[in-house]
Amino acid sequence: MTLELHGLAKSYGSFVAVEGADLMVGRGTFLTLLGPSGSGKTTILSMIAGFTEPTSGQIFLDGKDITSEPPEKRQFGMVFQGYALFPHMSVAENVAFPLRVRGMSKAEREEKVRGALDLVQLSRFADRLPKQLSGGQQQRVALARALVFEPALLLLDEPLSALDKKLRAELQEELRALHRRIGRTFINVTHDQEEAMSLSDSVAILNHGRIIQLGAPEALYEQPRTRFVADFLGKSNFLPGTVRELGQGTLGVQVGALRIRQEPGAAKVSLGAPVLLSLRPEKIRVLGDADTADNVLEARVTSWSYLGAGFSIIAETAVGPLRLAMPAWHAPFHPAEGAAIRLGWSAEAATIVEDDDAGA
Amino acid sequence: MQARNAGWWALLMPAFLLLTVFYIAPILQVLSISFTEPELGFGNYERILTNRSVQRTLSTTGRIAGITTVLALVLGYAIAYSVTMASERARRWWILCVLVPLWISVLVRAFAWVTLLRRQGLINEALIGMGTIQEPLELVWNEFGIIVGMVHYMVPYAVLPMLSAMRDIDPRLMTAARGMGASRWTVFSRVFFPLSLPGVLAAAVLTFILSLGFYVTPAILGGGKTLMVAEWISVQILDLIRWGFGTMMATVLIVTILVTLGVFSRIVNMRRLFGGGH
Numbered sequence: 001m002t003l004e005l006h007g008l009a010k011s012y013g014s015f016v017a018v019e020g021a022d023l024m025v026g027r028g029t030f031l032t033l034l035g036p037s038g039s040g041k042t043t044i045l046s047m048i049a050g051f052t053e054p055t056s057g058q059i060f061l062d063g064k065d066i067t068s069e070p071p072e073k074r075q076f077g078m079v080f081q082g083y084a085l086f087p088h089m090s091v092a093e094n095v096a097f098p099l100r101v102r103g104m105s106k107a108e109r110e111e112k113v114r115g116a117l118d119l120v121q122l123s124r125f126a127d128r129l130p131k132q133l134s135g136g137q138q139q140r141v142a143l144a145r146a147l148v149f150e151p152a153l154l155l156l157d158e159p160l161s162a163l164d165k166k167l168r169a170e171l172q173e174e175l176r177a178l179h180r181r182i183g184r185t186f187i188n189v190t191h192d193q194e195e196a197m198s199l200s201d202s203v204a205i206l207n208h209g210r211i212i213q214l215g216a217p218e219a220l221y222e223q224p225r226t227r228f229v230a231d232f233l234g235k236s237n238f239l240p241g242t243v244r245e246l247g248q249g250t251l252g253v254q255v256g257a258l259r260i261r262q263e264p265g266a267a268k269v270s271l272g273a274p275v276l277l278s279l280r281p282e283k284i285r286v287l288g289d290a291d292t293a294d295n296v297l298e299a300r301v302t303s304w305s306y307l308g309a310g311f312s313i314i315a316e317t318a319v320g321p322l323r324l325a326m327p328a329w330h331a332p333f334h335p336a337e338g339a340a341i342r343l344g345w346s347a348e349a350a351t352i353v354e355d356d357d358a359g360a
Numbered sequence: 361m362q363a364r365n366a367g368w369w370a371l372l373m374p375a376f377l378l379l380t381v382f383y384i385a386p387i388l389q390v391l392s393i394s395f396t397e398p399e400l401g402f403g404n405y406e407r408i409l410t411n412r413s414v415q416r417t418l419s420t421t422g423r424i425a426g427i428t429t430v431l432a433l434v435l436g437y438a439i440a441y442s443v444t445m446a447s448e449r450a451r452r453w454w455i456l457c458v459l460v461p462l463w464i465s466v467l468v469r470a471f472a473w474v475t476l477l478r479r480q481g482l483i484n485e486a487l488i489g490m491g492t493i494q495e496p497l498e499l500v501w502n503e504f505g506i507i508v509g510m511v512h513y514m515v516p517y518a519v520l521p522m523l524s525a526m527r528d529i530d531p532r533l534m535t536a537a538r539g540m541g542a543s544r545w546t547v548f549s550r551v552f553f554p555l556s557l558p559g560v561l562a563a564a565v566l567t568f569i570l571s572l573g574f575y576v577t578p579a580i581l582g583g584g585k586t587l588m589v590a591e592w593i594s595v596q597i598l599d600l601i602r603w604g605f606g607t608m609m610a611t612v613l614i615v616t617i618l619v620t621l622g623v624f625s626r627i628v629n630m631r632r633l634f635g636g637g638h
Contacts, residue, residue: 072541075541080536086533088554097540149540
């Protein structure tokens with residue numbers, strides 16, 4: 001099963017919801033479309049499912065153009081936002097629905113329903129009505145219903161957004177285990193970056209109807225291509241500067257009065273060009289008296305908070321306020337407002353990103 | 361807790377007294393005539409079993425109310441379904457179109473039907489003019505005319521409870537069903553229709569009960585030849601001055617309505633029917 005999107009676009013009047021999306025999803029992949037609300041992620045999913053007709057572009061399934069096929073012909077499983085369980089049917093009837101419309105015999109249906117309910121550990125609740133179940137259980141019924149006819153592709157529209165945080169984490173793990181066990185292709189839509197990172201093999205980050213970057217969660221976090229990606233996935237400090245030195249392996253980037261040593265990474269830079277550095281808070285170290293680093297900076301703590309595993313500190317420096325994360329265990333100092341500290345980071349810690357003005 | 365409840369009841373007392381003194385008590389008094397005139401006992405009620413005119417009136421009323429209910433439900437369901445599926449803008453116009461007839465006097469509408477349906481009416485003239493028929497059809501002053509007028513009157517009452525039930529149905533359910541491979545017809549028959557049933561039942565009760573006691577429309581469109589219960593009562597009391605006989609029928613009507621309500625309230629949420637909160 002390979003799903004390909006070629007220049008898929010959707011506009012409503014003058015409003016462009018999706019702008020030429022290209023994607024290739026291979027067999028067994030768990031892909032997440034991640035973006036803020038209005039970024040077009042749900043529209044893309046809806047076009048894949050067949051509920052929304054693209055303005056232009058094509059969708060191919062195993063090389064076959066399915067762009068104009070109605071949803072019921074595509075044979076994809078889908079978990080809807082809010083689950084969309086049929087309130088007048090029992091759990092078993094809900095799960096049997098896709099089989100019933102396919103004209104499957106009763107005996108066969110019952111066997112498949114039992115299998116699907118076992119898969120999500122809900123066999124005991126087969127005769128209950130959806131409203132008699134908890135949110136997490138309803139979510140699993142929706143999952144069983146989407147998987148019962150063994151679709152090659154499962155589409156998930158914000159499957160966990162209605163659940164509280166703890167339950168969400170639990171179901172994330174279940175979903176991931178399920179994906180591994182049945183080896184089917186999952187396409188998930190979410191605005192929750194943690195969910196996207198923990199579930200997916202591959203994440204497509206969307207903003208304003210465009211796919212900004214596609215890659216494994218780790219690659220996206222470590223090598224964000226643009227300011228938006230760096231900002232949306234986790235937190236980051238942004239340092240605008242100018243390239244002043246093109247050395248061997250490292251650049252000299254002038255940020256305010258500070259000359260920063262920086263590895264160019266994949267970015268193409270030229271002397272005198274403006275660049276934007278993205279520096280993750282956890283990559284800034286608080287230096288002891290004897291410590292050194294490629295980049296060293298005097299700073300003063302302006303605010304801090306204790307988060308259990310670590311401290312989140314905002315410190316005023318010569319290049320503006322910097323946010324840093326410091327592990328609480330064996331912390332080199334105990335934060336206090338106004339405390340003077342030395343900060344350091346290595347030349348490969350920051351990433352040069354394109355400034356797509358995500359802040360606006 | 362009890363004291364607080366008592367306070368609320370005190371607030372209801374004026375309305376309760378007003379209703380009891382000026383509405384319920386007089387009705388009971390009138391109905392009690394059916395046991396006292398012309399002589400004490402169940403004499404009037406025995407005539408349900410023996411009097412042909414009573415039996416004919418009851419069966420005519422039941423039949424007309426039943427047919428009216430079924431037709432109003434079918435037409436109303438189609439309208440309510442269209443309104444539910446329409447765009448927000450179109451929906452407002454639809455609802456206005458459904459409500460407008462409610463604001464026009466039932467008398468005006470009944471006479472309007474007479475002018476349309478009578479022998480020299482618009483419909484007969486048009487059909488004769490087109491050569492479809494030679495002789496004018498008997499469209500009014502019979503059961504057919506009554507049913508036409510009553511269905512027309514009842515459709516809005518059928519639409520409103522069904523519309524309310526249909527609008528409570530999450531549209532995502534239909535999308536989901538389509539996505540799971542169901543055809544449009546399957547989506548309707550297995551998802552939409554079962555979920556709209558409470559509204560259909562509510563509409564059925566409402567139209568049936570209203571139809572049972574209908575007076576003006578049957579009186580005008582029936583032309584005095586087809587009598588329904590309400591007109592029959594009026595003839596007994598006002599023309600024949602047989603109070604006991606007339607109030608007996610009124611009692612039968614009220615009991616029938618209460619029984620119908622009682623039976624349906626076990627199935628349907630009555631608060632939905634009468635517009636209360638869910």
